[in-house]
Amino acid sequence: MRPFNYSRAETEKEAADAGSDGATFIAGGTNLLDLMKLEVMTPDALVDINPLDLKSISTTDDGGLRIGALVTNSDCAADQRVRHDYPVLSKAILAGASGQLRNKATTGGNLCQRTRCYYFYDTAMPCNKREPGSGCGAIGGVNRLHAILGASDACIATYPGDMAVALSALDASVEIRSANGNMRSVPVTDFHRLPGDTPEKDNVLETGDLITAVTLPPPPGGTHVYRKVRDRSSYAFALVSVAAVAKMENGKISGIRLAFGGIAHKPWHDPAVEDVLTGESPSEALFDKAGEILLKDAIGQGSNDFKIPLARRTLSAVLRQATASGASA
Template sequence: MRPFEYARAGEASEAVSLGGRFIAGGTNLLDLMKLQVETPDKLVDITRLPMRDIEATDDGGLRIGALVTNSDLAADKRVRDDYPVLSRALLAGASGQLRNKATTGGNLLQRTRCGYFYETSQPCNKREPGSGCGAIGGFNRIHAILGTSDKCIATHPSDMAVAMQALEASVETLKADGSTRTIPLIEFHRLPGDTPEIETVLEKGELITAVRLPKSLGGTQIYRKVRDRASYAFALVSVAAIVKMKGGEIEWARLAFGGLAHKPWRDTAVEDVLKGQAPSRALFDRAADALLAEAKGHGENDFKIPLARRTLVSVLAEATQGA
């Protein structure tokens, strides 16, 4: 590990003024520093900032401080009762020890688990822009089939962010100049395009302070994660589904997907296929067609296309059973 400066902030305004990489749980950043994938000159410790509360909002939603741990968020009674898809997604991620340290803000910013990104002797445009993408034509079993570019086919690893995408969360931030903004989560992460090293819309020195969830709209909520083993594995395909039935028809649905793209994936065209329709296998297949219309495998990950179809169909069947 290379030498670096360390500072501890007591207030959010101090943190953004210090200049440096923010660190809280460190469950991803420290690993990357040990491998010299990340080599920050300065770390700003934000663990003492007052951002560990989960608070009810005036509109009936929740405001989740950026330093709330994944374990505490998953266990919160309001989350379990009103946003069960989020609790289930959190419990499907990592291990108990990591969930006890990992934070809400950090979870959104964790970086891809692509082997070429982690191995500094291999080409990776995300780690070293212009060096190439080793995964294209290489070992790409876990890689993306949607929203890729010829510069990068990596996936985003978060489970939490997939559920939050379906819940239409937004991200509150504090900029280095002291101004604040609220960013809809659907706009927070970027697709790779020609600049896969730029993963979010955050500006330099901008700090996540909270994540806001709107009022729960109920419905049947499901999080399904398909992976190589039952625990401590990243999703090959995951689906966060919220489905509301009325009179034997699907009144509305919100769907988000993990393991398929460079960002937590949501395509409202898939939801539009389902709206106002009676559930059936034919309908679910049409929804899968909409999801996968532009899907592209890269050899070893071709299996993800039929796997995503089967997973979505199965989740929709479960969410509408008894209709």
């Protein structure tokens, strides 16, 4: 581990100032510390933001929820309002990591977790995300975990998380305090980036930006499903995951939000898939059509080719479940 300076921020301003000076925020540290041990990440300074007052979940004026950036994954998943009004979020969080990690990991930190690409993790390997310009080891190499949508010649990594996939399906926003103290709100679907030719940037955060909360719109109702497909029953990253919030009226899909994990550099959200389903009666043919639209530009890299049929199959199963009358998943 490279030596680094450590300080604690008592206020958001202190944190932001340190961040502006190049310090890396640490909250739960569940991903950052691993990467620092491997020297995949080598910050000169860490600023501990745990003292900040960002640990509560509150109701917003419009009837939604504001989840503080330092609320742990365990606390968020267990919150009665989350469980009752946004079950897809609770399910997604509980599908990730392990109990120990969820006790430590935070809402803001989870959004910022880095890819699990094998080549990103190994400093003997080329990786444009870790070392821009060094090349991509995963292309032509072992790429079981990798992207089938939105990848580039520079990077085929995936965003590994579960929580952000559910947040994307819930149309949540990330509340960000800029270095100058201004607040802005970014939809979760716009928070993570596609790699393009700058894969070193995972998301839209600028220097000194501090995530202060995630806000959820008023309870969407409907049926919530989170389905995660992986290589073992627990403690494995999604090969494909699907978050769905669906509402039915008179046997037709009156509204649906879908987001996908494990298949791209960001939680994948494609309005065209939702459009084709909205207003229609559920049927296998309709689900197939949704899958076709979702995957029309999908490209396999060799060891992840299976994700294309797997995503189609998983989407169909989730739609079957979410649109079944009286369903509660």
